Amino acid sequence: MKLYGTLTSPYVRKVRAFLHEKGIAHEFIIEAPGDAAGNVSRLNPLGKVPVLLRDDGEALFDSPVIIDYLDGLQGAPLMPPVGDARFHAQRWHALAQGICDAVVTRLMETRRRPELQDPAVIAKQEGKVAGALRFAEAHLGNGSTLAGERFGIADIALAVALEYIDLRHPHDWRSGHPALARWLTGVAEHPCLKKTRAPT
Ligand SMILES: N[C@@H](CCC(=O)N[C@@H](CS)C(=O)NCC(=O)O)C(=O)O
Known part of the structure; x- marks a missing residue:
């Protein structure tokens, strides 16, 4: 494929x-x-x-x-099959997707000619990112994985979204969200994340 x-x-x-x-x-x-x-x-x-x-x-x-x-193709599933773990994983995935959508929309606006940029559009998207970060900080839990027993789609999606904030909307989100920052540091060296990190 x-x-x-x-x-x-x-x-x-x-x-x-x-x-x-x-x-x-x-x-x-x-x-x-x-x-x-x-x-x-x-x-x-x-x-x-x-x-x-x-x-x-x-x-x-x-x-x-x-x-x-x-x-569904091969190997152990990275999405928990049933129950709360599944719904939690899907919600983390949706949250991560929403962070990426907001950062992309903000980025597009900031790339327009300065006189065409709408500060309200930028502020609205930044508000979505801030809200998602607050939600993530509040719902992290104590385990190293976000949903279910093993590293899975929730962890991949959120780590990718947080590092995308660092890439395209860099700002100090870590000091206001210390648990989330610690969690990201913990998963960031996972081989699948290291191998796919955007070149700098
Ligand atoms: N919901 C889509 C979003 C994909 C997306 O927006 N990709 C961007 C690149 S980051 C793109 O291809 N943009 C081109 C366009 O919108 O015309 C997904 O999750 O695959």
């Missing part, structure tokens, strides 16, 4: 980390949505990365859908 995407997209990184953690063989093809090769827009009508192309030619898109598909 082939994964199309960029080195900096947090959605792509999450899928790459997931593939690595599950030990699923794949080819990673670096291609941005607007690249001349045109594979992304050909395979995903929404023109977004990541796109996963199966060997039978079927294309999957939107990172949660790709992850759901990959989790």
Whole structure:
């Protein structure tokens, strides 16, 4: 199978980390949505990365859908199968997805010409990030994993989202969220996260 995407997209990184953690063989093809090769827009009508192309030619898109598909393929599931652990993992995944969406929207606004930028749009997205950080700090719990017994999708998704804040909306969120900062330090050296970190 082939994964199309960029080195900096947090959605792509999450899928790459997931593939690595599950030990699923794949080819990673670096291609941005607007690249001349045109594979992304050909395979995903929404023109977004990541796109996963199966060997039978079927294309999957939107990172949660790709992850759901990959989790059923081989190895121990990274999404708890039932119960509160499953719902908690899905909620962490949704929170992480929302952080990435807010940081991307903010980034796009800051990249417009200064006279076109709307400070209200930027403030609104920063408010979402701040709210998500507060929620994460309050719901972390005491264990090293966020949901279920083992390192899984919740941990991958949140770690990727927090490091995406550092990449694209760098600010000192750590002093106000010490437990979250400690948690990230604890998981950041996990091989699937180290291997997929965006180049600096
Ligand atoms: N909900 C999507 C979001 C994917 C997404 O927005 N990817 C960005 C890159 S970070 C993209 O391809 N943007 C191009 C565009 O929106 O045209 C997912 O989780 O896969």
